[in-house]
Amino acid sequence: MQTRINVSPIESDNSQLESLEDLEIYSEEYTESFDESDFIEANKDQVKNVVEQGRFIIGFPDYVVTSMGRIICVSQQTELKMMVSNCGYFMINLKNEVGWSMFNVHSLVANAFLGLKPTGFQVDHIDRNKQNNCIENLRYVSASDNCKNKTSYKGHSAEYFVQLPNSCVQLKSYGKHIFDRYFIDQNTKQIYSFDNNQYLKITLTVDKRYDYKYYNMKNTLGKNVCVYLSKLLQNNYNK
Secondary structure, three states: OEEEEEEOOOOOOOOOOOOHHHOOOOOOOEEEEEEHHHOOHHHHHHOOOOEEEEEEEOOEEEEEEEOOOOEEEOOOOEEOOOEEOOOOOEEEEEEOOOOEEEEEHHHHHHHHHOOOOOOOEEEEEOOOOOOOOOHHHEEEEEHHHHHHOOOEEOOEEOOEEOOOOOOEEEOOEEOOEEOOOEEEEOOOOOEEEEEOOEEEEOOOEEEOOOOEEEEEEEOOOOOEEEEEHHHHOOOOOOO
């Protein structure tokens, strides 16, 4: 089984580049076949019988980054083996005339296929799998939105849903605070937030000192609000 990589040229201006975060991609036409046995295990199943798009990496003309998250050394006609960082991301070591440099693979893929990263934004893995660097799984988001798409927060596993229970209604208010993206289960009083086309179950925080139970939420003004469960039971939250 073979996979064909098409590397197509695009225009680029390198005059003001200062770091890899500012990279655009330059290239000439490049097409090559690579045997499946050389694929990294994490991406092997995703690249069978498909045509990958590949682009040369600015500043490292001997390497191609593909839309499946693979790095190819052109001169050696081989796919490079990746390392895993302490945080669980794939890393790669590239060499140019200056020397060796280490990069996050997801940053290389995003720079090549999404364009320049906006100031203050980060690369987010949509499915929360840090090692799935296919371009369809990457996007640029703000730091706050990136934090929302984590698998855990403060020791609590994040639970995501594409559909809510039928007993849920929108939570529009709590006291003087107005909300626009929260939902509450009328039976269990569990609260969910909606973002990035999915629902996140909000963790109920328990203050053991005073036996308070509350949800941490943000109102429409961006202000943090402690929504206490005891008051929520008495609140007309759907007005």
